[in-house]
Each structure stands twice: as structure tokens, then as C-alpha cells.
Amino acid sequence: MPAAEALLIVAASEQSADLYYATRFLAPDAFIFTQIDGRKILIMSDLEIDRAKEQSSADEIISYSSLQSEAKKKTGGPVGMAGVLDHFYKTRGVASISVPPSFPVAMADALREKGYSLTAGKEPFFPQRMVKRPDEVAAIRETIKATEDAIKTAIDLITQSEIHGDELWLRGRPLTSELVRKTMHLSMMGDDCLAKETIVAGGLQACDPHCIGFGPLKAHWPIVLDVFPVSTRSHYYADITRTIVKGKPSEKAKTMYRMVREGQEIAFGMLKPGVDGKAAHDAILKHFEKNGFKTGLIDGRMQGFFHGTGHGLGLEIHEAPRVGGVSDILQEGQVVTVEPGLYYLDAGGIRIEDDVLITKTGCEILSTFPRVFELG
């Protein structure tokens, strides 16, 4: 029997998008997926085997405990997961194994010790995951719809608020990041979408792009709403950001908003198959620099535009390709975010983010929510 090569993933598919992609089976605990000559095989615990038979897209499903009993009979001693795999691979003539870069080192070491040639592949482990099929694009569009509905509820709340001193108040109380976040989460839950760490950050909090925001929202300062739920039906993400202000924004904030919008348009004009995402990112940075909006350490804090322009979107919120400081050539069918931002301690944070599909000749903006800055 010629030595076959196997792909191997050991992970919980709730945490591994590669594994969910390969199996369409969602489980909270680690299980074994291996592919030999294009044939998808699952080795499942007693707890999950019947559900896997019903729900997964695998070609063959084998009982972990049966393999373990067989292996124990041979060796006489206790048999762990590497021993179970060893027993199984021997029956299939497998000698070399290809794993994702994130494969657990302890399991890799155990298999190498048993004589297997094990090599880590590159991300993305399934490059075809980057290129979305029509049903995947449709799933992303559906999550985008739920995301936009949630952003609308947030903007409605903030529009209804009144300015008391330098704070926004609603129905006699300060309007907080927490309340706006919870209102959006409820809206998304109604659409079978799960959101966490949704960003509602105003004032200086918005200068930190990953600060989720807390406490009373400030009048006259930009408020960043960055919303990125996953659909509990399809498991595909969306990721949209709007920045709005209630009251009178500073001249600098207004110019920053215009800059960031222009940055988006630069990317929309450039993104198409064969183009390097880095070129779009560099063009935006250059546009900002040329207009006096520098990036780097200022007064000991990172300011300007110090994150990537965008990232792939799908079964993960951040996946390949990247549109940022590292080269990555775009392909038709990829879905990426376009989210330039500018952050300065004297004016706050501005970020605008839309999701685009790379088409044959350019890109199609999938998100349609209006970009408004100053609320009435």
C-alpha cells in the first residue's frame, strides 16, 4: 500500500473556522478531522458521533472509542489521542501528515515521536475559504442587513437624545455606551445574530480603536459605532462602522471625517482582482499624510491611522486576505472590509467601514447604510 498523505485538524469547530468549513459540523469540544485522498473522515466521541452522522458533510464517520479499544488490545496500555490516530493511520497507510499552522504542538510532537512526518501548512489552510461562493456572499449580505438594522436603532437613540452640558441625555438620564450597545444587541438577537464587544465609543475613548466604550456619551465629539455580529443561522459575519456626532463637531473632526471618507473612496477605486491590498492601504496613508494627518507616536500615544485598511470577512471576523501593511493580492470573490480611520487626542476618533465583494472588474459595496456624520 503506497504511503498516503493526510490533512489533519484537531480542534473544536466552534473555535476553528477551518474545521467548520470542512465539516459544516459545530461542536464545542475538540474532535478529529482528517482527509485522505480527498475523502473527509471524522473520528468522533460517543457523545457526538450520532449528531455528526446527521449533521456533518463528512464522507466517513468513525467511533473514537472503538478505535481506542482496538489500539488498547494491541498495546496493552492506555492509549491517548495520538495513539488512536497512530492506530487509525496504520490501517490506512498514512505516513505523512499536513496540519494547519495553529495545530497544537503537543499533539504534533506526539505524532512525530511515533514516526510521522508532520508539516505545518500556511494560513489560510483552505485557500478556497477566501473566495466566497454565491451562497456565502448571500449569507454575509443577510448578516449585513441585521447589522445595519442595529446601527439604525443606535443612531435613532442618539438622534433622540438631548444635550445637557457636554453629555447626551435621553428620557431624563445620561445616554451611555452600555445602553446603546445593549439596544443594538437586542436588535441583532431578533435577527438571529450574536454580537459581543460591540464598540460604542465617544470622546477620547474613540482614540483607541478597540476600546468598546463605557459611561455617558459626550456631545460634540465623534462617536464610533463598530458592529460585527455573527449569524447563528449561517455562522457568517458582517462588520460595519459608522461614526456620528450629536452637537457641533470641531473643524478638525469634520476634516478628519472627510479625509476618512476620501480614504474609503480611494480604496473602492483601487480594489479589484490582481491588485495588492497594500497598494490601497499605502495610498490612503499617503492621502492622509499629504493633508497633514500624520501617523505615529505623538506625545507617547499612537495617533493617526495605525491599523490596517481592511480584512477578509466570512466564517471569521478577521480572515485572509488582509488589506494593510503586508502584501496580499486580491482575487475575485473575496469579501473584505474597507475601514480607514483617524485618531487624534485633540479631536477624537473617526472610522467608517463597509464590506465589499471583489468582482471581476472592481468591487461591489455590499453594505448600504447611509454615511451620515452630523445628526440633527
Added chain:
Amino acid sequence: MPAAEALLIVAASEQSADLYYATRFLAPDAFIFTQIDGRKILIMSDLEIDRAKEQSSADEIISYSSLQSEAKKKTGGPVGMAGVLDHFYKTRGVASISVPPSFPVAMADALREKGYSLTAGKEPFFPQRMVKRPDEVAAIRETIKATEDAIKTAIDLITQSEIHGDELWLRGRPLTSELVRKTMHLSMMGDDCLAKETIVAGGLQACDPHCIGFGPLKAHWPIVLDVFPVSTRSHYYADITRTIVKGKPSEKAKTMYRMVREGQEIAFGMLKPGVDGKAAHDAILKHFEKNGFKTGLIDGRMQGFFHGTGHGLGLEIHEAPRVGGVSDILQEGQVVTVEPGLYYLDAGGIRIEDDVLITKTGCEILSTFPRVFELG
């Protein structure tokens, strides 16, 4: 300079409870944590460095991009994460590295290639994570409270339902798993808890312990409610299951319920420091067997009691120790679930789950929700 040993974790703390435990810093993308001579060091991207300085419990926070620039000057070529780590470890005299078993094999291989001795530790990587401090127990209690409130809303809905044929109806429509699940999710969201894949499974669906349930709920058959949210404030989980029936349960289901309750009591009586969780698990299995409730393949399906009795609970929903088929000696301060179950295709599924704290002399049941089976 003597060669130091470093602990190293490279992960996204939103996915790695070990990393969150060590840093108290939540981030969606992978970052570097290393501990040298007890000193906790973070190496952070420009995007996260300022938030890490504010929020993390690290002793030292270093800029990834600064290290990368220094390393590039030395080597002249591009420098990836392993190169950045190599540059950093050289300045600190580190030659050997200890990583968690789940550490990514590609990064491990890259560091070994650069001459480091890298060894994978065992789970749990931080054994002290198993033993909960009083503030951690308090956090779990708070999540338990939210979980119990949600179970109450579910049981209220099912109690209010009426029996139409063999289905439960509420307000003129079938009462579905989906509606009960959504009602519980809304309740938990109100308590700042995030739940997904909450199980509301009746009829034959409940025979598969991880089937989340779908469609109209059945009268006269047991309905499993297994609820395991995480607090978005504290990040600690709870995990509670109740099984109820609306209508007239079969005699077999009633006996199964009594068996499972007795199984719980067997565990409550045995769990204390120094006891092997496996002994409690085996005692429950034996009790079931003795009363005619066998476990194994029946008609090609796993039936009986074919999952563990319990698992540790904390920053992860499933963590060490286990109370199941593998030996694991309990310690004071651990929090574990006690969740025996019985599943037969001719009677449905029954599972009852509570969360207990191992005390000096026994265990304290943290969950207080009443165990009712037949609803009025």
C-alpha cells in the same frame, strides 16, 4: 547572563482562557505573552498597546513594531513573529521556552529552528486556574443567578402552554425550541450574559445530548433545558440543566428522572478534596446499571449514560478537572458541574445539572433552582 526559561503564549485572549487569566486583557487578535522569572511581559501591536497599558495586569508592555524595526536593522530582511521573539529573547538571555500544549506548531517549529529548546507543558497550563479564588466563585455565582432566571422564564413559558395533539401550543401557535431559546437569551442579555447554542430539546432530539433542539416542542416527553452563558462583565461561565415535561410522562421517563436525581446525590455525597472524580462517575454508572439502565450501543445508537458526570467551570465552559472516565483528584476550591443523564430512544433524554464548589470537607451546591420534572 545565565540562560533564563520563559513561559510563552501566542493567542487571542478572547479564545484563550489561559491568556486572559494571565493578563486580564481581552483582545480579538493574537498577541504575545511571555513570563520570565515571574515577570509578565506583553509584546503588543500598535493597535492594542495603549489599551493593554490601561487594562492589562502585565508588569511590562513592549511595542511589537519597535522590536521588529530593531530586528530588521540587524538582519536587513523581513522579520516575522518568530524573528521578533528571537530578537527579544536574545536581549533577555532566554534559551528555553515552555508553551501550552495548544501552542501553534508552526511558531514552535520556527523557534526551534532558531535554536530554542521549546517544550509543551500539560493542561491545565496554569494549574492554579482550577482552584477558584473567592472573587472567582462570586463571579460564577452571579452568572448562575442569571442562568437560573433564564431557566425560570423558559419553564414559565412551557407551563403556560397548552397541549394540542402531541404538541405544546402557546397563544394559538406551536411553542418551539427556537422561541424558548430566544426568550432565555433575551433574559440573560438583560443580565449581561451571553449565551449561544442553548439546548431546548424534547422528544427524540433530547436523546442526543448536544442537539440544541428545533421545531415544535412535544407534550408528554421530557424537555432538556441546558443553559451555559458567560458573563460579559466577569467572563465566568455557569452551566445548569433542568429537564421538565408538560403532560403525562411515561413510567420509564419518571424512573429515569429518579435515577438521574439519585445519581446527582451519589456525586454530592462523594465529592470532596482528595477524591477521584472517576470514583463518583463510576458509582453513578454502577447505580444506573444495577437498576437496569445500561450504557452502550443499542440498535446502532449510543444510549444510557455516555458522557462524563461533570467538568470544571470557570473562564471556560469545559475546563479541568474532569469528573468522568479518566482519573482526576479533586481539590478544595474547584468548581465542577454534576450532570448525570440517561438517554433512551423509547423514552427520551433526562439530564440534571448543578454547579458545586469543592469545600474543605465536601461540596457546596452553588445552584439553587428547584428541580421539578412534571409541570402543572
